[in-house]
Amino acid sequence: MTKHAGWWYGGVLALLVLTSLIALVAGTEWLGLSQVTWAVSHPASRAFVTIFSLRLPRILSSLICGGSLAVAGALFQAVFRNPIADPSILGISSAADFFKLGGAILLPWLPGRNWLMALVGGLIALTILTSGRALTDPYRLIIVGVALDATFVGLQQLLSSGAAAVSHSTFNGLTWSDTATLLGLGVLGLVVALILAPWANYLKLTDSALKNVGVPVNVLRWTLLLLGMYLAVSVTAVVGTVPFVGIVVPNVARRLVGHDYQTVLPFSMLAGAWLMLAADTLGRTVIVPSEISAATMMAVIGGPFVIILLQRGRGFHGMSTR
Amino acid sequence: MECQHVSYQYPRQTRGLNDLTGVFPPGQVTTIIGPNGAGKSTLLQLLARRLPAQAGQVVLNEQPLDQLTTKQLAQQVAMVTQHHQLYDELTVREVVATGRLPYHGLLQAVPANEVTPYLEMAGLTSLADELIQDLSGGQQQRAWLAAALAQEPAVLLLDEPTTYLDVHYQQQLMTQLRQLAAKGLTVIQVLHDINQAFRVSDWLWLLQDGQLVASGTPDDLRDAELLGRTFATSVEIVTVPHLGPYIVQVPD
Numbered sequence: 001m002t003k004h005a006g007w008w009y010g011g012v013l014a015l016l017v018l019t020s021l022i023a024l025v026a027g028t029e030w031l032g033l034s035q036v037t038w039a040v041s042h043p044a045s046r047a048f049v050t051i052f053s054l055r056l057p058r059i060l061s062s063l064i065c066g067g068s069l070a071v072a073g074a075l076f077q078a079v080f081r082n083p084i085a086d087p088s089i090l091g092i093s094s095a096a097d098f099f100k101l102g103g104a105i106l107l108p109w110l111p112g113r114n115w116l117m118a119l120v121g122g123l124i125a126l127t128i129l130t131s132g133r134a135l136t137d138p139y140r141l142i143i144v145g146v147a148l149d150a151t152f153v154g155l156q157q158l159l160s161s162g163a164a165a166v167s168h169s170t171f172n173g174l175t176w177s178d179t180a181t182l183l184g185l186g187v188l189g190l191v192v193a194l195i196l197a198p199w200a201n202y203l204k205l206t207d208s209a210l211k212n213v214g215v216p217v218n219v220l221r222w223t224l225l226l227l228g229m230y231l232a233v234s235v236t237a238v239v240g241t242v243p244f245v246g247i248v249v250p251n252v253a254r255r256l257v258g259h260d261y262q263t264v265l266p267f268s269m270l271a272g273a274w275l276m277l278a279a280d281t282l283g284r285t286v287i288v289p290s291e292i293s294a295a296t297m298m299a300v301i302g303g304p305f306v307i308i309l310l311q312r313g314r315g316f317h318g319m320s321t322r
Numbered sequence: 323m324e325c326q327h328v329s330y331q332y333p334r335q336t337r338g339l340n341d342l343t344g345v346f347p348p349g350q351v352t353t354i355i356g357p358n359g360a361g362k363s364t365l366l367q368l369l370a371r372r373l374p375a376q377a378g379q380v381v382l383n384e385q386p387l388d389q390l391t392t393k394q395l396a397q398q399v400a401m402v403t404q405h406h407q408l409y410d411e412l413t414v415r416e417v418v419a420t421g422r423l424p425y426h427g428l429l430q431a432v433p434a435n436e437v438t439p440y441l442e443m444a445g446l447t448s449l450a451d452e453l454i455q456d457l458s459g460g461q462q463q464r465a466w467l468a469a470a471l472a473q474e475p476a477v478l479l480l481d482e483p484t485t486y487l488d489v490h491y492q493q494q495l496m497t498q499l500r501q502l503a504a505k506g507l508t509v510i511q512v513l514h515d516i517n518q519a520f521r522v523s524d525w526l527w528l529l530q531d532g533q534l535v536a537s538g539t540p541d542d543l544r545d546a547e548l549l550g551r552t553f554a555t556s557v558e559i560v561t562v563p564h565l566g567p568y569i570v571q572v573p574d
Binding site: 205213 | 372410
């Protein structure tokens with residue numbers, strides 16, 4: 001933990017509260033704080049409906065999705081020992097998206113269909129990703145991941161061509177039931193991730209060094225990998241693919257609060273939640289009454305970030321041998 | 323520690339170990355020497371159970387190594403390798419703490435008071451919260467050795483521990499190993515510098531082409547004909563004032 005970690009934690013918490021308040025009052029219709037408090041006691045009013053049925057579920061969903069994606073990214077980076085590994089860039093999310101769409105067409109009667117299908121997709125992508133030599137070679141991992149991602153995006157376009165434009169990766173129109181699903185799945189995964197944070201630290205050592213001290217490397221690796229996959233596909237199941245949160249947030253977190261995953265993971269969770277809420281709120285307020293989806297916002301912010309990270313960073317962890 | 327008819331063959335290679343039988347005397351420093359490709363590092367890997375013996379067995383305190391759980395093994399045998407590659411940043415304290423993992427559950431934190439004595443022993447207390455990547459080669463080596471000692475092993479394996487050290491640190495490390503052995507630790511190392519091996523060891527294993535050519539005390543093995551044959555070169559043993567016998571290679 002760095003000297004300033006406490007300040008950064010305070011800062012991100014303050015930003016979270018502030019942004020949540022702005023998100024509550026801002027939108028197509030701007031409400032003052034007094035109107036918000038008034039609406040609480042008037043459940044029949046239009047303001048009440050706007051706040052409690054539209055904005056609140058959307059705010060909670062963005063927070064939990066941002067937190068989940070950031071933590072999922074950090075876990076993937078720890079396991080793959082690669083600072084740009086992330087479920088969205090490695091094809092896990094697009095596989096989940098593709099299977100979700102396939103499920104909607106083939107198994108419309110299946111209860112919990114979206115999540116189950118997304119999980120199956122995530123598992124299949126993860127199996128392909130880890131079955132070859134990608135696990136031991138950082139360059140191969142990214143190339144295989146990008147190819148996997150392109151394949152599943154293509155398959156998804158193939159499946160959805162002809163269908164009416166599928167609305168994607170947006171927090172617009174989320175219901176309380178969606179929000180409850182996200183909260184249930186997300187909170188469970190995040191709690192487990194925070195408990196297992198020390199494992200991410202152990203994976204900084206080589207496999208043979210870990211075996212020397214009696215640590216079952218593969219148990220650690222697969223637990224964290226499955227956990228990261230679970231967090232990412234849970235978001236995909238409800239919202240769709242949102243890129244780059246998992247890369248941008250943990251990398252900034254490491255700069256701000258240090259290298260220890262016991263600090264990086266909780267900070268990433270908070271910062272990811274904030275970033276997603278900020279992106280979504282900005283997206284739905286800048287060009288009122290239209291809106292930009294959070295996924296698009298993140299692509300615009302995240303793409304350049306990754307380019308800068310790779311062009312100026314000190315290279316893949318797996319490759320540095322100083 | 324003891325080898326009983328141990329063999330290991332690398333797949334699709336002629337290299338390997340062939341029917342090795344011999345002891346590593348407890349509480350002594352044993353050095354494995356031999357030409358390149360003789361199987362020194364392979365033997366060390368087998369002693370650490372990183373490679374499985376295909377025939378025969380490695381025995382520690384009358385118990386075959388492969389009957390131990392990974393955790394029991396980690397409480398008995400520690401290894402310091404040549405390459406301490408880390409994928410990400412860790413502080414010296416965190417590195418040394420990994421040595422305590424064999425004594426704790428996977429979700430338990432290692433108590434600080436279990437780490438402090440080993441930091442002190444290695445003279446790294448003032449550097450405990452520095453990143454190990456920022457330390458000099460000698461200091462890094464000390465930190466990894468401290469981590470291995472934190473395992474409280476009965477046997478310490480070292481693969482060419484002097485490679486990245488200057489003469490001063492080499493001397494210091496060898497003195498430390500002798501002190502540890504005097505306290506009962508069995509030290510088994512691979513060294514390239516044959517004179518250093520003869521100087522610091524209680525016991526030597528001489529390997530050639532995966533076979534144990536000879537084992538014994540340095541005095542037993544200080545034989546120009548034997549060493550010359552094993553290393554395929556002409557060897558003479560001269561006496562250097564203040565130092566004693568010294569093995570030199572003479573041009574044909």
